[in-house]
Amino acid sequence: MKKIQHITTVLEYTSIEELDSIYQNLINKAKEATQSSYSPYSNFKVGAAILLENGEIIQGSNQENSAYPSGLCAERVAMFYANSKHPDIPVKCIAIAGYSNDQFLERPLPPCGSCRQVLLETQERHNTPMKVLLYGQNQILEIENIKQLLPLYFDKDMLDE
Numbered sequence: 764m765k766k767i768q769h770i771t772t773v774l775e776y777t778s779i780e781e782l783d784s785i786y787q788n789l790i791n792k793a794k795e796a797t798q799s800s801y802s803p804y805s806n807f808k809v810g811a812a813i814l815l816e817n818g819e820i821i822q823g824s825n826q827e828n829s830a831y832p833s834g835l836c837a838e839r840v841a842m843f844y845a846n847s848k849h850p851d852i853p854v855k856c857i858a859i860a861g862y863s864n865d866q867f868l869e870r871p872l873p874p875c876g877s878c879r880q881v882l883l884e885t886q887e888r889h890n891t892p893m894k895v896l897l898y899g900q901n902q903i904l905e906i907e908n909i910k911q912l913l914p915l916y917f918d919k920d921m922l923d924e
């Protein structure tokens with residue numbers, strides 16, 4: 764038996780001003796997107812903003828449904844739209860923000876497991892590293908490659924074995 768460790772590297776910022784202006788703008792777009800959330804059941808508004816390699820920004824927010832599992836997270840709403848609008852353009856970065864009880868969350872909001880799987884497949888599809896920015900009022904986290912957030916991931920290569 765041998766122990767294998769998977770180490771995740773995360774960069775931490777305590778102020779948005781520490782980031783390049785392009786990423787400050789992307790975070791602001793994610794914050795803006797929270798306001799288009801349809802979340803009457805959880806009252807938890809999530810916004811995502813995706814920066815494409817051509818400079819275009821795609822925004823999305825969580826969309827809930829009275830049949831609860833039919834709803835979708837902000838990250839997947841934005842990513843599926845980006846991929847359907849521009850199937851051949853790689854994604855450089857996704858910024859995520861959360862809003863609840865009339866304010867932006869203090870802590871960064873990490874994407875759920877299903878969203879990590881979808882983001883990872885987009886990265887693999889374009890073979891271009893995707894940066895992830897998690898916004899919180901007190902802390903901003905940057906992950907330089909979505910693979911960092913999903914060790915031992917399942918991907919299409921498994922289907923060929």
Ligand code: THU
Nearest residue numbers: 805807809825836837873874875
């Ligand atoms: N949600 C997202 O949109 N993204 C996440 O990363 C976590 C959760 C949404 C799903 C649901 O509408 C609400 O937040 C509460 O779980």
